[in-house]
Amino acid sequence: MSISRLEIQHLRNLSQVKIEPSAQVNILSGLNGSGKTSVLEALHLLGLGRSFRTQHIRHLIQHQQSHCLVAAEIDPLGQGRPQRLGVQRQLDGDSLYRYAGNNIDLSTLAELVPLQVINADTFELLEGSPQARRQYIDWGSFHAERSFIQLWRGFRRVLKQRNTLLKCGKIDYRLRAVWDREFVRYAEQLTDQRARYIELLKPAFEAILARLLSGVSVEIGFRPGWDRKRPLDQHLAESFERDLRQGFTSYGPQRADLRVKADGYNAAERLSRGQKKLVVSALKLAQGSLFHQLSQRACIYLIDDLPSELDSHHSQTFCEYLAGANNQCFITCVDRRSLPQSWGAAVDTAHFVVEDGSVRRAD
Numbered sequence: 210m211s212i213s214r215l216e217i218q219h220l221r222n223l224s225q226v227k228i229e230p231s232a233q234v235n236i237l238s239g240l241n242g243s244g245k246t247s248v249l250e251a252l253h254l255l256g257l258g259r260s261f262r263t264q265h266i267r268h269l270i271q272h273q274q275s276h277c278l279v280a281a282e283i284d285p286l287g288q289g290r291p292q293r294l295g296v297q298r299q300l301d302g303d304s305l306y307r308y309a310g311n312n313i314d315l316s317t318l319a320e321l322v323p324l325q326v327i328n329a330d331t332f333e334l335l336e337g338s339p340q341a342r343r344q345y346i347d348w349g350s351f352h353a354e355r356s357f358i359q360l361w362r363g364f365r366r367v368l369k370q371r372n373t374l375l376k377c378g379k380i381d382y383r384l385r386a387v388w389d390r391e392f393v394r395y396a397e398q399l400t401d402q403r404a405r406y407i408e409l410l411k412p413a414f415e416a417i418l419a420r421l422l423s424g425v426s427v428e429i430g431f432r433p434g435w436d437r438k439r440p441l442d443q444h445l446a447e448s449f450e451r452d453l454r455q456g457f458t459s460y461g462p463q464r465a466d467l468r469v470k471a472d473g474y475n476a477a478e479r480l481s482r483g484q485k486k487l488v489v490s491a492l493k494l495a496q497g498s499l500f501h502q503l504s505q506r507a508c509i510y511l512i513d514d515l516p517s518e519l520d521s522h523h524s525q526t527f528c529e530y531l532a533g534a535n536n537q538c539f540i541t542c543v544d545r546r547s548l549p550q551s552w553g554a555a556v557d558t559a560h561f562v563v564e565d566g567s568v569r570r571a572d
């Protein structure tokens with residue numbers, strides 16, 4: 210799976226960009242404000258229909274323009290038959306996603322282009338709220354099991370209903386029993402899939418981290434959102450009065466989390482900035498590695514400012530890992546010399562220089 214013939218129109222300072230990325234390593238270098246992160250943002254728009262920097266489309270669309278467009282050829286199953294994928298977002302809120310001549314929806318888009326981002330926000334995986342870690346677990350579960358998306362949607366619907374009833378204050382006993390039964394049914398299935406996914410992920414994470422960072426022992430563990438040694442309906446019954454007072458449900462998959470420990474301590478408290486970067490990168494790279502193992506498809510990695518926070522040794526080992534993996538990577542840096550000059554004869558690399566919103570191939 211890789212993106213070829215990328216075209217970007219009217220996105221931030223990129224008026225019109227046309228490049229032919231390599232199927233493996235793509236390096237984008239340039240000065241501050243030249244448009245490097247915007248190219249990654251365009252790729253993110255192509256894969257997920259939205260930016261990773263803003264929720265407001267008006268910030269993404271170039272000033273004075275009414276829409277932005279990103280298009281490319283992709284070959285999702287690697288069958289040698291690339292098809293055209295295009296995403297257009299308009300200032301008036303309209304969006305258009307097209308693949309192989311047909312309109313598609315957002316979940317089809319997410320399935321077609323498995324994207325992973327490593328940037329300053331990725332630290333959220335350690336330092337942020339559990340929501341960031343749930344999203345991480347759910348990305349993997351979504352790609353690992355076909356039924357996950359239905360379970361996730363079903364659970365969200367039931368949780369919303371239950372919380373609405375709790376907020377009303379008065380709940381009919383029979384109505385509550387019906388919603389709780391549904392809640393438990395979805396919660397158990399969803400949590401089984403999340404737990405299975407993390408078990409599969411652990412060895413991949415450990416192997417990758419061992420290559421990126423030595424001397425620190427990091428362990429990940431899944432927290433389902435309630436103590437699974439006791440049935441969830443018991444938790445719901447016991448916490449009902451509290452839930453009613455709070456107006457939301459205390460136990461369940463909506464409270465799930467991923468625990469990350471370094472040498473036995475909370476990794477967010479224990480690790481240095483560079484060590485954290487390597488741990489969160491290993492988490493992201495492990496997802497790609499497992500995704501490849503399960504589906505025979507490769508992920509596309511958007512890595513913003515790879516050298517930042519890293520010394521030259523760790524930056525080098527990070528790049529060596531990327532060179533040997535199956536993914537297509539788009540890596541930005543201010544100074545090309547902060548990344549390896551040579552990636553090995555077998556690695557197809559392309560270097561693009563970004564200058565004031567224009568992108569040209571340099572080697």
Ligand SMILES: Nc1ncnc2c1ncn2[C@@H]1O[C@H](COP(=O)(O)OP(=O)(O)OP(=O)(O)O)[C@@H](O)[C@H]1O
Nearest residue numbers: 221222240241242243244245246247268270271272
């Ligand atoms: N909606 C917009 N329309 C036009 N230009 C914009 C818009 N939004 C941002 N810009 C400009 O586009 C450029 C985007 O820069 P971008 O963040 O991609 O730079 P960068 O190369 O990643 O820089 P850095 O090295 O500092 O991270 C900036 O110069 C910014 O002022």
Ligand SMILES: [Mg+2]
Nearest residue numbers: 245246247513
């Ligand atoms: Mg940037």
